[in-house]
Amino acid sequence: METQQGYRAAYAGSKNFSQHDVKTANANGFAAAADDYMERGIDLNEQLILNKPATFFFRMNGDAMMEDGIFNGDVLIVDRSIKPSSGKIIVAILDGELLVRRIQRNPTFVELQCANKRMSNIQLHNFDDRSHVWGVVTCVIHVLERSLFVTKNKSEFNQKDKYGKAQRFY
Numbered sequence: 001m002e003t004q005q006g007y008r009a010a011y012a013g014s015k016n017f018s019q020h021d022v023k024t025a026n027a028n029g030f031a032a033a034a035d036d037y038m039e040r041g042i043d044l045n046e047q048l049i050l051n052k053p054a055t056f057f058f059r060m061n062g063d064a065m066m067e068d069g070i071f072n073g074d075v076l077i078v079d080r081s082i083k084p085s086s087g088k089i090i091v092a093i094l095d096g097e098l099l100v101r102r103i104q105r106n107p108t109f110v111e112l113q114c115a116n117k118r119m120s121n122i123q124l125h126n127f128d129d130r131s132h133v134w135g136v137v138t139c140v141i142h143v144l145e146r147s148l149f150v151t152k153n154k155s156e157f158n159q160k161d162k163y164g165k166a167q168r169f170y
Contacts, residue, residue: 048139054081056135058091058098065089065100067115074142076100078135089137094122098134 049055058076068089070076076091084090086105091098092112101112101122110127114120124132 048077049079050138051079051081054135055079055138060100060140062100063116064119065102065115067117068102069142070100070115070137070140071142074140076137077139077141079138080135082136082138084133084136091134091137092132093134094124094132100137103133 045052056078058078060070060072060074060076063072066072070089078091082088084103086103088103089100090103090112091100092103093099094112099112099122101114104111104113109123109125112122112124
């Protein structure tokens with residue numbers, strides 16, 4: 001005598017359920033061949049954030065770091081738990097303003113370096129990490145599709161400078 005074998009669903013009713021917990025959802029009971037190669041979706045929070053409570057997002061305002069690939073309107077991911085060391089790009093507080101610069105330590109002073117030849121570096125002789133460094137930039141998100149930006153006036157994207165060159169406004 002042949003017995004029937006029943007199969008239960010992979011989901012047992014837990015509230016800690018996500019779509020990645022279910023391997024297949026075929027009604028006929030056979031798994032698709034591609035399911036063996038299925039990957040989880042990419043979670044940018046997992047990939048780009050090292051310490052969630054100490055991580056903040058900023059929008060870059062200015063072109064001081066454009067030669068390092070950080071442009072006006074880019075989103076910076078800043079981690080306040082990382083120790084600022086020479087060569088890292090930091091968000092510094094100077095005279096009540098936030099600046100994005102590369103920090104370079106020398107024996108007698110600290111230099112905040114620009115990545116734009118039109119701007120000068122800043123040398124500080126009494127620089128304290130606790131009072132001047134807000135955080136370390138860990139990632140830069142550079143958006144290429146302008147329609148992702150929400151603006152009140154779409155004609156901002158069509159502005160040109162006095163030489164007729166198109167400008168980037170985000």
